[in-house]
Structure formats: structure tokens, C-alpha cells
Amino acid sequence: MKKLILFFILFLYGCSDSTLEFEKNNYDNVQEFNIISGFEYIPRFISEIEESGNKKTTSAFKEIVIKPIWDDCFNDGEYLPLLNNYMESENHNIEKLLDLKNEYDNSNLDDIVKRALEESSNLLVGTSTNVCILPSDSYNNPSKAVTVGKGKIVLFYNEILFESDEEISSTIAHEYFHSVNTESDTNFTLLDYILFEGKAEYFKKLVYPQSEAVPIDPSKEEHYWDLVNDILYSENYTTQQKIMFGGGDYPPLYGYGLGYRIMDEFIKKNPDIGINEWKTMKAEDILNMSDYFDN
Structure with missing residues (x-):
């Protein structure tokens, strides 16, 4: 088995402060991984909502949180409709979003995801992969993660979705397999x-x-x-x-x-x-x- 060389490039030029980028080289194939956080945009979203007094937040959330990460996380995703309920949520819980951002900022979630991607790609080499982390402020959204398409994974974050770091890691492994093995034909039996x-x-x-x-x-x-x-x-x-x-x-x-x-x-x-x-x-x-x- 060929020796794996891991090397990491953190916060490269062109990446926002919310993006962790690293690569994995096994001589035959270089996989690029990006961990992209939507939490960076939450303070601006909250300010917009509080200033406007608009209780229906769908359009603002799409414009402020989703649009900046659209190309990396969602564009041309084969399974994008799986996110319809999340995208169309009308009432985001502002207080909850603030709490989640503080929890995320003080967590080691990026490190857990990075390690899970490394360990998953040890067994199955795929294409470049983006994992996008988004807040789940509504308990009506039970999803832990969704594969949007080839090389595109969304991980939802709140305090009750995962019972342990190991559950986060195994969820990433599950979704990584989907992202490598994405089917263009979604007419499944x-x-x-x-x-x-x-x-x-x-x-x-x-x-x-x-x-x-x-x-x-x-x-x-x-x-x-x-x-x-x-x-x-x-x-x-x-x-x-x-x-x-x-x-x-x-x-x-x-x-x-x-x-x-x-x-x-x-x-x-x-x-x-x-x-x-x-x-x-x-x-x-x-x-x-x-x-x-x-x-």
C-alpha cells in the first residue's frame, strides 16, 4: 500500500476566515477539502432582521447566509431539492442562532470534520470535497447532514443533533461515501x-x-x-x-x-x-x- 502523505494548507489566499482548506496527496490523486462555515454570516443576518423588523426571514437568510457560499456548497448539486425545507424556512430563531454561533466558535467541530474526511479518504479516494456547516435553529429540521451532490456535503449544527464527536465523524463518513458515489439518475426504485x-x-x-x-x-x-x-x-x-x-x-x-x-x-x-x-x-x-x- 502506498504511503500516504498528508499536508495541510490553512486559510489560503482567496479563502474567507470561515474556510479551512487542506489537501491529501497519495501520489496518484490529490484531493482538496474545504470546510466552509455559514456561521460567519449570522451576525450580519441578525442585524438585518433586527433593523428591518421583518419576522419572515427567508429572503434575508438566502441573501446573507446562503448566497456567499452558494457556489461552493449548493450550485449544480444533484440532490439540491433535499434542502428545500431548510432553504424555505420562514422564521429563524434569532436568539437561538446567537447561542449556536457562540457554541460553534468554541467547539472543535472543524477539527472533527477534517479528521473524518482524512480517515474516510484513506479507504475511498474521491474528488475534491466541500463540507459546509450551517446552523439548525429549528427542531423541525431533524437532518444531521445532507449530500447535496458530488463533492458537496452540508452538516447541520445544533446542540441536540449529535450525542458525541464520534457520531459527527461517522455521519461525515456516511455522507462522504454519498458524495463520492453520487448518481446523476435520481429516479430510484x-x-x-x-x-x-x-x-x-x-x-x-x-x-x-x-x-x-x-x-x-x-x-x-x-x-x-x-x-x-x-x-x-x-x-x-x-x-x-x-x-x-x-x-x-x-x-x-x-x-x-x-x-x-x-x-x-x-x-x-x-x-x-x-x-x-x-x-x-x-x-x-x-x-x-x-x-x-x-x-
Whole structure:
């Protein structure tokens, strides 16, 4: 295995004070990483809102916080619609934003993200990657992170989203896999969606073996599978969301747990197939080459 040389260039010319830039060189490929904070723009946003007295803050937030980082964080993102709810939020909590900025300024979040990117790219080399950190001042936004597209990850920050530094690291690993393995075709079947997340969950566990996969009650696993087996090729959005995130007969994040279980069985049966091969394999092939049906 070729020796990895890590070298870091902090606050390069052309970067704002909110950007941490570093590179990783493995001789064959140089990956550039940028950690970009939207918190830099929060004081100006708050001043604008307080001066105008406007309680609906959507346009001001987009203009002051989102626009300066648009090209780096969002432009041409294949999965940009996933951020619609966040972008269109009308009422930002000013007091909460101030508290979050103070917490972020006194945290080591950038260091955690930087280390997670290094450790993830040890296993899977990808393109240049930007991680953009944004405040999550509404508890109606449960997302911890979103892959906006190839090389573009958004990490949300508030005091209850993550229970530990390790959970932040494993979340970055999960999203890093997505950013490397972004698909231009977003017309997923349910099975595609299950393995899309299952691959990322399995990669997360490769980078951080101590991280937790979404559990599935063993006594009910066959029951759940019987329910979902006949609709694996559904492209219905509502059906997919219910199974992936839980609802009705399905437990929370069932689709994520199922995807990980299928990947785990696949790797046990096919240990010689490496990441660079299975990351692009079709979901149906992975399912058929696993022992999930039997186990």
C-alpha cells in the first residue's frame, strides 16, 4: 500500500476566515477539502432582521447566509431539492442562532470534520470535497447532514443533533461515501434507495467500526422483509419515505438498517469484492449475491 502523505494548507489566499482548506496527496490523486462555515454570516443576518423588523426571514437568510457560499456548497448539486425545507424556512430563531454561533466558535467541530474526511479518504479516494456547516435553529429540521451532490456535503449544527464527536465523524463518513458515489439518475426504485443508503452505512462502519448501524429487531426482521419484498421496485415517493425513515408498520430508519444488513450479508459471501467495485454495483446484483434471503 502506498504511503500516504498528508499536508495541510490553512486559510489560503482567496479563502474567507470561515474556510479551512487542506489537501491529501497519495501520489496518484490529490484531493482538496474545504470546510466552509455559514456561521460567519449570522451576525450580519441578525442585524438585518433586527433593523428591518421583518419576522419572515427567508429572503434575508438566502441573501446573507446562503448566497456567499452558494457556489461552493449548493450550485449544480444533484440532490439540491433535499434542502428545500431548510432553504424555505420562514422564521429563524434569532436568539437561538446567537447561542449556536457562540457554541460553534468554541467547539472543535472543524477539527472533527477534517479528521473524518482524512480517515474516510484513506479507504475511498474521491474528488475534491466541500463540507459546509450551517446552523439548525429549528427542531423541525431533524437532518444531521445532507449530500447535496458530488463533492458537496452540508452538516447541520445544533446542540441536540449529535450525542458525541464520534457520531459527527461517522455521519461525515456516511455522507462522504454519498458524495463520492453520487448518481446523476435520481429516479430510484425502493431497492436502489435501500442499497444507496446501505452502502453508505456499511462504509461508515468500515471507517468507524465502533459506530452503530441502525438496528432491526431480529424477531421481526422476517416480518418486515415480507412486507417490503413485493414493493422493492416501487418508485412512489411516499412509499419510499415511509420505509426508509419509518412509519406505519416499519420502525424508524428501517430502510437504512435493511440496506446495511443486505450489504453485511453480501460482503460476508463475497469478501474479495472491494469498495471500488461494490460502490458502483447495481442494487439488484448486490441483493442477489448476498445471503440475505436465507439469513
